[in-house]
Amino acid sequence: MNDLKNICVFCGSSDGNDSAITEAAETLGKRFAEQHIQLVYGAAKIGVMGTLAKTVLDNKGKVLGIIPDFLKKKEVVHLGLTELVTTQNMHERKLKMQELSDGFIALPGGFGTLEELFEIITWLQLGLHNKPIGLLNVNGFFDDLLKMLETMVRKGFVSMENYNLLLVSNSVDILLQKMEDFKPPQLPKWLSEERT
Template sequence: MNSIVVFCGSSEGDDPSFADDAYGLGKLLAQQRLTLVYGAARIGIMGRLAQGALDHQGTVIGVIPDFLKIKEVFHTGLSRLIVTKNMHQRKLKMHELSEGIIMLPGGYGTLEEFFEMITWAQLGLHDKPIGILNTKGFYDNLIAMLRTMVDRGFVKQENYDMLLVDNQMDGLLAQMRNYVPQQLPKWIKKDQL
């Protein structure tokens, strides 16, 4: 694993721990020589994440759609900035550039990006490790809802098991490095094409 895409908020939230963990994750990625791929903003925990990597000589690639360049106030000190035409191309490019996926605290956009990646994994389109850094239990309720989806028959246990969760960044990265993709049955059979 040489690169990680991190999805997170362009706000800082109501607890300094969110920004502190984002900065710490950026620092850890740089120290472990893992390229950070993220949404290119210099504000919110996105900005803290990038700064953590940049302050420790890390490689940081920002990917942003043209219409968000002003709104999200893109970071001008990145190793590389990629501008896409739209949000869909942004996610595709982030996916192409990464070998692992992490979600930090964030809002609707963070969840949308993360769930698209885990859906692609469920469909067999990739087998990258997918993790949640659960800072101060931020995603406890989401994880409980995912468990409910399994219990109520909407998500298979093996798809739930693809998700790696830790409240410590070094523990999460260790899980991701040791991740062995499951051989899941394909959703579409050849005779259904």
């Protein structure tokens, strides 16, 4: 069982046009507060990110925001968080998110969300961390992405073991349970420290 006290959530800085996504962010935020899980996220007050943070805070939960200095100056930062960490750049922000989190969840979003998701799963694949990564597939948002990943498996670019590193559900509770039960994979020989 993984002790998930801090979960980093990657999600959109826009609201999108599907109310089910906003509702899922609110459900996740309430669950975090109920289960005393601190939200770690990108510190924005707008979009799905803002909805998620507001919900956690409204339900007396804790929120840690991590934002690079150049974005902080653009007035998108949420100033009512439990804690706010400012980094020099995007790379430092992602490293700090990884260091301070026990697991990761991707909600619907755009390029930035996908970039963060794929970087953190690549780090897991390479053994740079051993934390669970969940995909909350709200209203089929990620269906086409999952089909693309299946194509990558079929064409021999992603192993089935690495495909299965991504935990997927359309239910907040089921996804959190999968993350608690997650067992990290053994590293292949060529990545292990016992190289000859």
